[in-house]
Amino acid sequence: MFVFESGNVAAATGVKLARVQVIAAYPITPQTPLTEKLSEYVDAEELEAEYVAVESEHSALAVCIGASSAGARAFTATSANGLLYMSEQVHWTAGARLPMVMCVVNRGIGAPWSVWNDHQDSISQRDAGWIQIYAKDHQEILDTVIKAFRLSQEICIPVMVCYDGYYLSHTYMPFEVPEQDQVDAFLPPYEYRHTLGPENPTSLNTVTLPGGRPDIHGNFAPGYMEIRRCLHLELRQAIEVYERIDSEFKAMFGRGGNPIAERYLCDDAEYVAVALGSMSNQIKDAVDELRDEGLKAGLLALSLYRPFPSEFIASELSGRRGVIVFEKALSPGNSGALFGDTRAALYECTSRPFLRNYILGLGGRSYKTSDFSGAIRESVEAGPEPCDQPSWIGLNR
């Protein structure tokens, strides 16, 4: 069934189809319409779930942590300062290896206050141990939410589904809503390997010493560092798992096929733009414009940001003349985070392209399609000049 709805409703629809059992949320713009919609589904008994209207984001994720540990599929969503307020819990969720999905409706972080879009919120949580997937349209939001629940459950690692505030959350687009029985066939009921309960008493997240320690039977148990390494290794494996899940999804629903990134006119491209989220849609238009001018441009519209698909990036970008990374986030005092990651992934390549980094759209600063084509043109003209510092798009001078 096709509907014409907002990105937030697309997310809520995915959550409902995933038969989430516990939802906890605290209002923050631009996430609010998503969780309002979910509360409506619960009130109208269209979704059989517990909706916990908590007093803070810190508690929102705490409720989900409790619920997920005790055997229920849990969901929350937030934006900007809400995500930072729950940051302790964000790290905790990954450390506790809880299958969970959270939507981050991307918004700039205060101070100064901004309610408008950029990616600084979720990017600042990139080292929390969550999987991060960025959607670029409403259909991707819905589909990614469903796939994310499956992925999270298979590998016991939480997944953040990120999408742009306003650009996606509050705009309307048509998207297809899959049938419930098909989603049920794709996504099995919630199951967690260490469900907390009286049947099998267990202590979760206890104090763990720097060194390993034997249990009461004399068997060596891992220490903190082994546990963290395990999370890292399984995050690396998550790339393959997600690719498999995506291909199953495609076989069943006919959509997908680009779990890591969508390659737009990349095959023969000499210059490739790299970006996260909805700006990719505009960059496609910029690429078309440049192609018309005879410039061999392409776009790698990245979806999977954590775990970072370094091998994929290296094989896609090695041998190109130039790579231009567009970002709505910045590691202040350094460069854009995605730029740093991309550059690191390319270090081992024998045929390294030059790299340029453009920062744009912070706190909702507007940008045009011509900004992207202009930036790519500028990069081509500058050529392989070493360029450590990012350039800025749309600054008032």
Added chain:
Amino acid sequence: MKDQKTTALNLTDEEFVYPGNRACAGCGLSMLYRVGLKAIGRDAILIVPPSCLTVMQGLYPISSTQLSVLNVTFASAASAASGVRAALRAQKNDHTRVVAWAGDGGTSDIGIQALSGAIERGEDFLYICYDNEAYMNTGVQRSGTTPRGAVTANTAIHGKRERSKDLPTIIAAHSPAYVASCSAAYPTDFHDKISKALSLKGLKYIHVHAPCPSGWGIEERLTVTVGKLAVETGLYVLYEIEDGEMKLSPPSARLLTKKKIPPVSDYLGPQRRFKALSEAVIEKLQQEVDAKWETYRSQMM
């Protein structure tokens, strides 16, 4: 349980905590935990934020508790307990007991927002705050419930200058299903109140005074003695609040008719943390306690 009070004779022999755990000698919490779990039973999930209890439980992969325990972040005991309850409801489980067990710092300071929210939402679980009146696990720093005059690691010279928060009263202002205060010196009263709380729906709050030899500067053998003195001098009051009605529990109710209540200095004397208290402050404290009991007498007799 209603008709039969808990005594040392009818308390179950079954143990839910292993001996040889990491509690300090003479730990008030250790006694409470042992007796408390006897009242809670095995069909339960405990939620524990950082506190001495985190350490007492043992270090991975060894645990002193035979029940399921979810360790959570410092500020989130009440919200994580809400999540556990929500998950049980979603699974149609109406029998498993959910108990958050936190310290005074985790309750009166960093955790009060989550707890306040949980009561307002009408959550269904038991919240136990064991009050040893400072951040003992981090080395005895002042908390919201540290009494005025107590020397702690960060009020080392003059003692704490501010009054303590009256946490059970703050909780009672939210009108939860049940509020009770207890003391480690009266373990059977604690057992009875837990049993009663668990028979009720909604949020139940039990505040329990837990003397701490290491943090209070008392001899390990005096945990119960000092705990009793807090009640017998009228400083710490044992009561229950149900439907807005406060009822003194027997050890405190006795003071209503007692001719002469021992002075608070009997309680303060054996504790090194009160060594900085001046006679004048002790006298003022005595006047406050006397006034409190005058009010109780006028209201309850």
